[in-house]
Amino acid sequence: MSTTRIALVTSEAGIGLDEDLPPVVAALAERGLAAEPVVWSGDRTAWERFGLAVVRSTWDYVQRLDAFLGWADRTARATRLWNPAPLIRWNSDKHYLRELARHGVAVAPTRFLEPGSPVDPAELDGPDGVVVKPAISAAALDTARYAAGRREDAARHARALLERGRSVMVQPYLPRVAEGERALILFGGAFSHAVRKGPVLTEPGIVDNDRFPHPDVVPYRPTEAELRTALAAVAAVPRPGPPLFARVDLVLDGRGEPVVLELELVEPNLFLDMDPRGPDRFADAVAALARR
Missing domain, CATH: 3.30.470.20 (ATP-grasp fold, B domain)
Structure with a gap:
C-alpha cells in the first residue's frame, strides 16, 4: 500500500463546490504527495489504494449519518482515516x-432534550431568548432562535424534532x-x-x-x-x-x-483562503501524518 497517495474525502456536492480542494492538492504535490478528491459514497472506491484518507467536505453526512459512520468504520480498516472513525462518531453528535x-x-450553556421526554415551555425561555436545534445537525439545519417570551413557539419547534426521534439542544441566545x-x-x-x-x-x-x-x-x-x-x-x-x-x-x-x-x-x-499560509500549514500537517 502506498504511503504517499492521499484521498481527500468529499461528497457529490463537495467535489465541485469545495474551493479548498485544488490548493490542497497543489500544496501536497509540492511535498511529493499525490492527492485526489474522492467521494465518500462512491460504490466502487477501493480505499486500500490510498495510504491515507483525509475527511474534508463530506457535507451530506448529517442526512446519511448511519451510512457515513458505517463508511468511516470500513474505511478505517482499509487505510488510515483522519480524523479517525471514533472521533468522527463522537463529534457527529453535539452531546x-x-x-x-x-x-x-x-x-455555551446547553440543555438536551431526548425523544420521549416532556417539553416544558417555561424552560425554553430566557432574558434574550433561546436557540433550538437538533443535536445532530450541520450548517444550522432545522435551527432557529426565539425571542424572549416566545416560549410556546420554541416548545413547538422542540416537540417537532423530538417526535421525529431527534435529540434537541437548547441554548440561551447570546x-x-x-x-x-x-x-x-x-x-x-x-x-x-x-x-x-x-x-x-x-x-x-x-x-x-x-x-x-x-x-x-x-x-x-x-x-x-x-x-x-x-x-x-x-x-x-x-x-x-x-x-x-x-x-x-x-x-x-x-x-x-x-x-x-x-x-x-x-x-x-x-x-484556507483567509490566510496566505493556510493551505501550506494544512498540507504540512497532512504530510507529517502521511510519512509517520
Whole structure:
C-alpha cells in the first residue's frame, strides 16, 4: 500500500463546490504527495489504494449519518482515516459539549432534550431568548432562535424534532453573537489561523435551511482568551489525538468571555483562503501524518 497517495474525502456536492480542494492538492504535490478528491459514497472506491484518507467536505453526512459512520468504520480498516472513525462518531453528535464542559472547557450553556421526554415551555425561555436545534445537525439545519417570551413557539419547534426521534439542544441566545462568531482553525493541535463570521440566526422564529451558513467571513486575530479556549477544547478531545484538523467556533458571553458553540472535527470549512499560509500549514500537517 502506498504511503504517499492521499484521498481527500468529499461528497457529490463537495467535489465541485469545495474551493479548498485544488490548493490542497497543489500544496501536497509540492511535498511529493499525490492527492485526489474522492467521494465518500462512491460504490466502487477501493480505499486500500490510498495510504491515507483525509475527511474534508463530506457535507451530506448529517442526512446519511448511519451510512457515513458505517463508511468511516470500513474505511478505517482499509487505510488510515483522519480524523479517525471514533472521533468522527463522537463529534457527529453535539452531546460532546457535555464532555467538553466536564473537562473544564467554557461552553455555551446547553440543555438536551431526548425523544420521549416532556417539553416544558417555561424552560425554553430566557432574558434574550433561546436557540433550538437538533443535536445532530450541520450548517444550522432545522435551527432557529426565539425571542424572549416566545416560549410556546420554541416548545413547538422542540416537540417537532423530538417526535421525529431527534435529540434537541437548547441554548440561551447570546446577543454578542451579533459581533460575529470567531472560528479558530487548528492543525495537529497547533493554531493556524482564524476568521470572524457574521451571525446566521438573524431573524427570530425562522427555520431557514437555505440560509448561507458562513456570511461575511473576514480574517481575524483572536485574543489570548479565545486562543486558550480553543486550545482547551481541542485538548479535551478523546484520543487518539490531537486531531489532524479542528475548527472551534466561539462567541462572547454576557461577560465578554469566549465560550464554545461548536467544536467541528468532521467536515468543517477550514477557510484556507483567509490566510496566505493556510493551505501550506494544512498540507504540512497532512504530510507529517502521511510519512509517520
